[in-house]
Amino acid sequence: MKMGNGPYSIAFPVIGTGAMQFHKRLFKTIYRTLLEFMHNNPGALKCAYIIIYPENEEVKDYASYITPEEEKERIGYKVSFPRSWPVRKDICRIKLEESDNDYLRVAAKLRETIVSDIDIIKIERIVNKRLYITSRWYRNKFPECPTEELWHGTKHGAIDGIIRYGFDWRLVENHAFGKGCYFCDKAFYSDCFTEQNNQDEQCMFLVDVTIGKTIAGKEALTEVDLDEEVQTAIGMYEDDRGNINIFVTFDDDQIYPLFLIVYKKKRN
Structure with missing residues (x-):
């Protein structure tokens, strides 16, 4: 150019x-x-x-x-960024101290549904001002829509791309409930989509998701198939660990990666 x-x-x-x-x-x-x-x-x-x-x-x-x-x-939407964010950096990761309130909250939330016995290596707060602006704009556009913090397991090689550019629906390998980005309310299910690195570490994002009105998911579903009021498709599984709710989003602005958790399963 x-x-x-x-x-x-x-x-x-x-x-x-x-x-x-x-x-x-x-x-x-x-x-x-x-x-x-x-x-x-x-x-x-x-x-x-x-x-x-x-x-x-x-x-x-x-x-x-x-x-x-x-x-x-x-x-061009105007927002106020969280006070804990650096002023001069638009994109970065901030490692949380184990005494930090967010560290304690996120660690407890992960252990609540991960099922496996784990050691948490680190929790990082994600700062991406561009993604934050557009996610706040979306939430302002739909102020009555419910939101949830959901899990997204991934490979280590995908971390930097997600933090810089957001989640990319084109990289999803299985579109069982629609051609969008996938998130789950149970960490043990998202854990299935992680990969261990050479230190046996795995990684998972905790993501802020604007849910809105939902529809039952199906394989060929895309954003064009949704009416103006519907934002998210839902799929459900059941196993001996409980009911699993899968949320599929079709708009990049519905989602913001809040935290990255790196963990390791304890050996028996």
Whole structure:
């Protein structure tokens, strides 16, 4: 991308949504990325074009759901950041002391449903001001919607990407209840999706999720299939450890990663 005193124009094709069958939600990803760049770099671009193949009616129809005024309001939303956050850092991880109230609360919540006997290696508070702004905007947009703190187990290699960019529904390997991001109210189930590193450590996020109105999940479900009042799909399992509720979100702004917990299972 050419930079300078501008103004310049740029065009992006929605690559892959044709023969390669990438999901049409790629359009929103490109749109929001361009809009955020232009918001954070005023004067760098005169305009940006997103090119859709003329015969791709599915993507064109999806694009019509996006409201430019609302998207601009989203990235410019004003918030007050938590006092514990550093002023000069936009993205970082803060290791909590074991005496910290948040450490004690999160550790107790994890042990409540993890089932296994574990040692907690560390708990880190996640700071990402961009994700925080858009999640607060979403919550302000739906003030009556209930929220929950839910678990998301992951691999160590995915941690940095989640902290920097948020959760990516495209990386979900199993879409049993819809093509979105998956969270659970039981830590023992989210633990199944973690991987041990060479120190036998596993990792899990505790995530702030705006639930809103729900619908029963199904494999092919996407955000386009939801009516205006529905935000989340729910799936349920049962096993001898109790009922498992799985929540599937379809909007990136519904979720904010609060804490990262690194733990190790004790050997018998």
